[in-house]
Amino acid sequence: MRVRWLAGRSFTAVTGLLLAAGAFAAPGQPAASAARCQAWTGAQPASPGTLDNALNSVAVLSPCDVWAAGFDVSSGGGFQTLIEHWNGFSWAQVDSPDPGSGNKLPQQRPRLLPVQRLGSRLLQRRNQQQDPDRALERHHLEDGAEP
Amino acid sequence: MPSPSPGNAFNDLNGVRVVSASDAWAVGDYANGGTSKKTLILHWDGAAWKQVISPSPGGSGNDNYLFAAAATSAHDVWAVGEIVTSTGIRTLILRWNGSKWARVASPDPGGPAKDNRLNAVAVTSTSGAWAVGSYENGTGQRNIVLHWDGRRWVHVATPGLGTSNGLSGVAATSASTVWAVGFFGTTVPLQALALHCC
Numbered sequence: 001m002r003v004r005w006l007a008g009r010s011f012t013a014v015t016g017l018l019l020a021a022g023a024f025a026a027p028g029q030p031a032a033s034a035a036r037c038q039a040w041t042g043a044q045p046a047s048p049g050t051l052d053n054a055l056n057s058v059a060v061l062s063p064c065d066v067w068a069a070g071f072d073v074s075s076g077g078g079f080q081t082l083i084e085h086w087n088g089f090s091w092a093q094v095d096s097p098d099p100g101s102g103n104k105l106p107q108q109r110p111r112l113l114p115v116q117r118l119g120s121r122l123l124q125r126r127n128q129q130q131d132p133d134r135a136l137e138r139h140h141l142e143d144g145a146e147p
Numbered sequence: 148m149p150s151p152s153p154g155n156a157f158n159d160l161n162g163v164r165v166v167s168a169s170d171a172w173a174v175g176d177y178a179n180g181g182t183s184k185k186t187l188i189l190h191w192d193g194a195a196w197k198q199v200i201s202p203s204p205g206g207s208g209n210d211n212y213l214f215a216a217a218a219t220s221a222h223d224v225w226a227v228g229e230i231v232t233s234t235g236i237r238t239l240i241l242r243w244n245g246s247k248w249a250r251v252a253s254p255d256p257g258g259p260a261k262d263n264r265l266n267a268v269a270v271t272s273t274s275g276a277w278a279v280g281s282y283e284n285g286t287g288q289r290n291i292v293l294h295w296d297g298r299r300w301v302h303v304a305t306p307g308l309g310t311s312n313g314l315s316g317v318a319a320t321s322a323s324t325v326w327a328v329g330f331f332g333t334t335v336p337l338q339a340l341a342l343h344c345c
Contacts, residue, residue, distance in 0.1 A: 055328035057316035
């Protein structure tokens, strides 16, 4: 099996050609061929956060109906839910609730973000349990600095 | 719904996969006080959750974690995670063949002395599965994408966006409909990342 992973932005021209040729299947249709799959590439998902953005999970319903969920963080704000949808042509951010309140980040929080890259609360908690060097991060969490 | 908690210090469930109304799997880890963490796998038979014996190959002093599961049938289930040792973190993949869980060899792209993590798994057939995560390369994190070709897990190259990247989720509906998501970037802010194959 020939395996080729694609990160969309390099294939915009190819996408355009295949779009013109009607290569995309309509939502709900069976899985596309490998050639069509390569045409799914569009721009990367939106990253609205000015400090951090990540997607933690994805669900594929069809080639033209994909959902991804994660978070974004902006200066002066807390962690925001981030949900994006792939319609077969492009990713679009979809409004999502942020039920947590009082989740403003301390000033020093942003510089810690790159240390614990994977973003999900599960992974953050796991890292903090495993690595004493990340005690500072745990301190912030226990201070209620996060939702 | 009650579920077993075999550890007296830690009991964590991190992932679940439903095969049918009477067949579901939940995976995680557990530990007794003062001992290393072991893999925890629970099975739903339609009436109750029961623990199923699973390997914890890390050995004494090393922690074993499972974070996700995927299945094609009642006789073909995968679980992925990691083994945390004093010298590094190694990928961990287990497979259920209908009667028992067993470890399947998996590569550590960063080498055994670096951190190699698997966070998610997706299955398209008995001869097609994907596991994703991240590994350390000395300067930052890099995507891990492993592909099961029916015989072995192979590390697959992915676009190297930014100086740091990692994958947290993967989903597939067929061999040609596979998406993985995570982050990438060189400086703050790091960006949301979506990759697809093939």
